[in-house]
Amino acid sequence: MAQNTPDHMRPLGAQISHMLKARGVDTIFGIPGVHNQEMYRGIEEAGITHVLARHEQGAGFMADGYARATGKPGVAYVITGPGLCNIMTPMGQAYSDSVPMLVLSSCLDETAARKGQLHQMKDQRGAAATVSDWSEEARTAAAAYTLIDRALTEFTTNRSRTKHIQVPIAQLQANAPQPPARLDSPVLGRTMHSGHVVKRIADALKSAKRPIMILGGGAKHGSSVYQEIATRAGVATFCTYAGRGVIAGDHPLYFGSTLARPDSTRILKQADLVVVIGSELAEVDLWRPELGHSSPTIRIDIDPSVMTGERQEGDMQIVAHASDVMDEVCDALADHTPDTLWSPKDIAATRAQWRAEIEAERPGILPVTDALKACLPKDTMIYSDMTQIAYAAKEVWDMDRPGHWHHPTGFGTLGYATPAAIGGAVARKGKPTMAIIGDYGFHYTMAELGVAVELGLSLPIILWDNGKLGEIEDSMIGAQIAPNAVIAYNPDFCKLAEAFGANSAAPKTLSQMQDAVKQAFETDGPTLIYVTPDITG
Incomplete structure (x- = not known):
């Protein structure tokens, strides 16, 4: 200078x-x-x-x-x-x-x-x-x-x-020259919605016999209000993968994060009102062209572009921060006694049926995810990759709080989990953070393991090795294509982790896996926990 x-x-x-x-x-x-x-x-x-x-x-x-x-x-x-x-x-x-x-x-x-x-x-x-x-x-x-x-x-x-x-x-x-002085953060006041709009939503919920609420990632702020609305109005709820944790997993009218189940259309066809909050209902939320309902719909979202498409009589579309509107709707339902036709017993049976379907589609994975869930400390934040163990877990693993399971849902890139979990662990000093990644996805960004070692992050990395691109192989078989290019040579992942200076474990039983996870949270530096489908055999 x-x-x-x-x-x-x-x-x-x-x-x-x-x-x-x-x-x-x-x-x-x-x-x-x-x-x-x-x-x-x-x-x-x-x-x-x-x-x-x-x-x-x-x-x-x-x-x-x-x-x-x-x-x-x-x-x-x-x-x-x-x-x-x-x-x-x-x-x-x-x-x-x-x-x-x-x-x-x-x-x-x-x-x-x-x-x-x-x-x-x-x-x-x-x-x-x-x-x-x-x-x-x-x-x-x-x-x-x-x-x-x-x-x-x-x-x-x-x-x-x-x-x-x-x-x-x-x-x-x-x-x-120096930048301008720091500006005050924008103050977001409550969006000015007329009492008429709030009343229409509240009245629609009060009069509906089979209302359904679908909660996306945009509903995770101020999430407690949705649990209250579900109870006050007798609303059955689904969460998208990004919305998991907004509704407690044990709520009697909760269908889970199961919108992608083909049979969910049977439930949605029964609805006489659908309220969609903070979700664009993308392909990766549904895995079908349409939601599958025929009832009037209320959509609340900060992004007006997700409101496009055909509308039918009785639909409402509101561009706003969801909590600005739904806080007032919840107040309007304060003295309402629900008259819902949804049966908690039927919902529980449906969830059990769908879980059985997932177990049949991905044999041996759910015992692993159940064991993982049971051993994690409270407030664990999870970053997952494009891998079959995560696909299954997202449908059955109920979160006890929102914003604590992160997945590369939209773009759908391999190699996300390890570096994203490192970023999360840097942000959450002293709080538990974990990665779940497949063997092939780990190849994409394995070099970032060195960053976790360098920073001394107590980060368990669950590496699920089924020895192949299992999801692609299944898709090829389903399309009657002879599977090819789905198997790659893998290194000894534990030795690789140790070469970086990380810790490693290769548990042979679910109990050993749980012990390894618990120890990883208490160990300086990351721990690669190598798991194969044989762990349940």
Whole structure:
């Protein structure tokens, strides 16, 4: 920095870190390079913790896991070109699952008139835009500050989705004035809904004989109100995978996170009112083209784009934070005596039937998930991968609180669980965090195990090894395709973990597995717990 530079001037890259710290960011995940090194000038000076990933994909998943654990933005720093490309998969995952992720990257100063530069892309900003809410280039310090504040504000006021800001290298290096003073966080007052709207919803619930409520991830804030509504109005409930824990698993009118069961359409056809809260009812929620009901529908969601499609007489669509509306609806039901036709006995029988179906579809998995659930400490947060053990668990494992099981549901990427759990463990210092991943998915991001060792995270990683891409093999057989390319050579995973400096265990019984999990939570550093289907044999 020049001798005569005013004290308040620093290179823009350093100013950005100071600005983020002032806005509440305490952790950044990433990998430095020549192109983005100016972003690293201010990290330590600002008092921000930096977690060095082994690959930008790992950095992105860690930022995702951190954001899901805290509700705060997960922030990542990456370089021009390949760094940005490597993190695009996590960006897409965070976008599809409504996770607040902010990715800041460097970019080349000029790409139209100059070719052949290091890390050059034809349209880096445009590439990032395909997997984010928006992707913008800040060509001045003022623009960088404005875009950062825009991103952080939108995370709290709109549906949370990935944002990308790229800054030309010359701008990162140039001296810039201090960012504007920290702004107060946006104050979200209660959405102004007319009493007429609340009354219509409450009256519809009061008059319905077989109302059903479907609760998605958007219902996890202020979740206690939904349990009260279900009781006061006699509403049968389903949760999406993202909504698990919003309703207690032992509620007598709870059907579980079983919307994807083909037979759930039989239940939905019986409904005379369906209330959908905080869910887009995506393909990955239903695994069929339509919900399967014929009754009037009330939908409440912060995202108006999920309201598209055919409407029928009696439907209501309300764009709002769900709790703003449903708190008032709950109050309106205070003196109501439910007159429901739903039978707790029938619901329990249906859930038992569906559990039997899941056991038949995925033999031997449910005893493992039951044993895992029974041995976990209270408040354990779980990150799972695209693997059969997680697919089964998501349908039968009732959570006792919302926002404590995270899965790469929308984008559906392999390799998510290990780095995402690392991000969650960084955020949840002293609280139990666990990963569940399959053998093939572990290959994708196994290098990030070194980060968990480096940070001394007491992180159990349940590695389910069925020796193949089991879900793909089953799908091929179902489509009458001779299975091929579904088996890969696996290393000795325990020795691999030990080579990283991690702990390992290969339990032979469910009881031994439970002991290994309990010990892992008390051990310094991560523990890879290697489990195969033989554990139930």
